[in-house]
Amino acid sequence: MSRFDLCVVVDWSARSTPSPARDSADSIWIGAAGRDGVTCHYRRTRMSAMATLESIFDEALSKGQRVLAGFDFPFAYPRGFAQAIAGTDDPLALWSALADRIQDAPDNANNRFAVAADINRRFSGNGPYWGRPTTLGLPDLPANKAGYLNPFAEKRGCERAKGAQPTWKLTGVGSVGSQALLGVPRLQALRQRYGDQLAVRPFEDRDAPITLVEVFPSLIADTIAALAEPDEIKDRAQVRVLAGALHALPGETLDAMTREGDPVEGWILGLGHEATLTDAAMRAIEGPAPPPLRNDCFAMPRGVDWVPVDDALARLRDGLHVVAATQRVATADAAGRVLAEETVARRSNPPRPNSAVDGYGFAHAAIGDGPQRLPLLGGRAAAGQPFDGKVPEGAAIRILTGAILPDGVDTVVLEEDTAADARHVAFRGPLKRGANTRKAGEDVVEGAPALPAGHRLRAPDLALLSALGIGTVTVRRRLRIGVLSTGDEIVATPDRVAEPHQIFDANRPMLLSLAEAWGYEAVDLGHAPDDPDIIAARMDEGARAADVILTSGGASAGDEDHVSALLRSRGMLSSWRIALKPGRPLALALWNGTPVFGLPGNPVAALVCALIFARPAFSLMAGAGWHEPQGFTVPAAFSKNKKPGRREYLRARLTDDGAAEVFASEGSGRISGLSWATGLVELPDGAMQVEPGAPVRYIPYASFGLT
Ligand code: AMP
Ligand code: MG
Helix, strand or coil, X not given: CCCCCEEEEEECCCCCCCCCCCCCCCCEEEEEEECCEEEEXXXXXXXXXXXXXXXXXXXXXXXXXXXXXXXXXXXCCCCCXXXXXXXXXXXXXXXXXXXXXXXXXXXXXXXXXXXXXXXXXXXXXXXXXXXXXXXCCCCCCCCCCCCCCCCCCCCXXXXXXXXXXXXXXXXXXXXXXXXXXHHHHHHHHHHHHHHHHEEECCCCCCCCCEEEEECXXXXXXXXXXXXXXXXXXXXXXHHHHHHHHHHHCXXXXXXXXXXXXXXXXXXXXXXXXXXXXXXXXXXXXXXXCCCCCCCCCCCCCXXXXXXXXXXXXXXHHHHCCCCCCEEEEEHHHCCCCEECCCEECCCCECCCCEECCCEEEXXXXXXXXXXXXXXXXXXXXXXXXXXXCECCCCCEEEECXXXXXXXCCCEEEEHHHEEECCCEEEEEECCCCCCCEECCCCCECCCCEEECCCCECCHHXXXXXXXXXXXXXXXXXXXXXXXXXXXXXXXCCCCXXXXXXXXXXXXXXXXXXXXXXXXXXXXXXXXXXXXXXXXXHHHXXXXXXXXXXXXXXXXXXXXXXXXXXXXXXXXXXXXXXXEEECCCCEEEXXXXXXXXXXXXXXHHHHHHHHHHHHHHHHHHHCCCCCCCCCCEEEEXXXXXXXXXXXXXXXXXXXXXXXXXXXXXXXXXXXXXXXXXXXXXXXXXXXXXXXXXXXXXXXXXXXXXXXX
């Protein structure tokens, strides 16, 4: 089942006059979410709303698209009503019966109360409809629920949803009865206009380009409130957020939802799937895609032979920019995510002055030096249980940590420094004014910047944002890193059989896990033999599914270096010969616009190149900025005569007394050394004679985000 190209949500209105000329609440709002985002329309009358809907539907039909349109009023009544009015349980027969009775003029003038009264007259008792303006003289329609007798159930099954109101109630806060009476005939007109092209779920199973469903935005009220724009009209936020959420759902999920429920009483789309809707709503609020990377972003000037590490890093830093779009997520789900915008405190911390200790509070003006004895007021102030009254000057009150300072209290004496009975508290002055209290906003003031754009959120940051009342944040979409291994000799996983000439893929699990440790989404592109067509197919897949492709193997310039050969012919290869050990050329390219980092096959070189080059480059593309790894100067526990010309990274770890020892062999095939180490020793580009005790730069794995 293909997805719905367009998801429309309509906030309906039963007004009897046109809505105000300027956007306002309790009017008709239409939100339409498609590939290019959500568009919202405000309409003053039901007739003009229908004209808008028809033009949306007509355009979609002409483009061969599928549309889902949700309306926020009941599509059916409790069991038995359709049977009584239309002679069948089919709600759509009731639609046509109601459409025959309702008159609804272009200026919203309508006869809904008279129709309801008419229907009530057919039943014993005074229901099922109730609620009308008291000025309307309709004796068959009770104005309120006094003496109300309804032959049918009060609610439909789906009206167990929190806040859902009975269809019988025509007026009053949150009522939907009038909306249904004036909405159903309009939908019936759509059925007539579009015929087979339109299906109403869950009553009709047929697949049609236009699908109508009942919706109830309050199912995700909290999410809508959290995602509302500043000062946005609530009705607008409802249609905008819900339409976006529906459109963000996978096609099959949404289609299945439309088929759920009761074919007699109807159903609220998504009831029971609130978490799924919330999730989709969060995902839907995605900002525009950032501009693509420039074609020449990896270009190296001609004639450059060996590039020093720092120059290579500077080139990467200059050539790349943020590629991840923005999205809104709940603060509670934001650990590891990168802030796309500066966050601003919505509330001060602390919000009000409070006590820092358990003790007694009073006005500082009333005390002096030496022994003090203050009468104790009854009651107390505790965290979450404020003291309502005023504390008169010269009196004291029991106060506990975190309690708001009661009116009249500006100073607190620590419990341990007092002697108290039921009536008095005694202690020794002087005390500083404001002692043992926290001022409102002494930590962060409302409106102050809390965390900057580009900050990667850690556990303590979630505490700060939550304390400041920030429930959702705009973050960067997680960068997706595609990881591909190449080589005829490679066997994809160690649970397979390897011939003597074969080796197990060590790089892919390492690089996938690295991508995850860095907070990105790791996309496994598997292993490809040294066959250009297969490698190209994997690269195509990578360019679709990932923001960056990380390959290992075949990146040099030799006969068997298929990755670089392919990138040279099709991917604008720029092969960087970096003055680095371990490491050979780094192959940098764009494949269908997606950057490719071609690492050496050798696992030691692959890891070092990933840590030194890929890590800061990915961080920049993810929106978190460029970061140098933090290193520490420690004494060497080894000797080495380092030659000039290349920067070297040695697998190292700290001894018990804090010196750096290095792995016994520098052989770049020694994977065990990577695992033995807890970091790298970085030796500068020039020559260096290292003796035990000489200062060297040690960079722990943790500084590279390796956990
Ligand atoms: P290459 O860069 O393709 O010339 O490979 C250099 C060395 O790394 C060769 O010994 C390869 O067998 C080895 N190698 C390449 N890819 C991997 C891998 N995914 N896992 C382990 N070793 C590899
Ligand atoms: Mg190879």
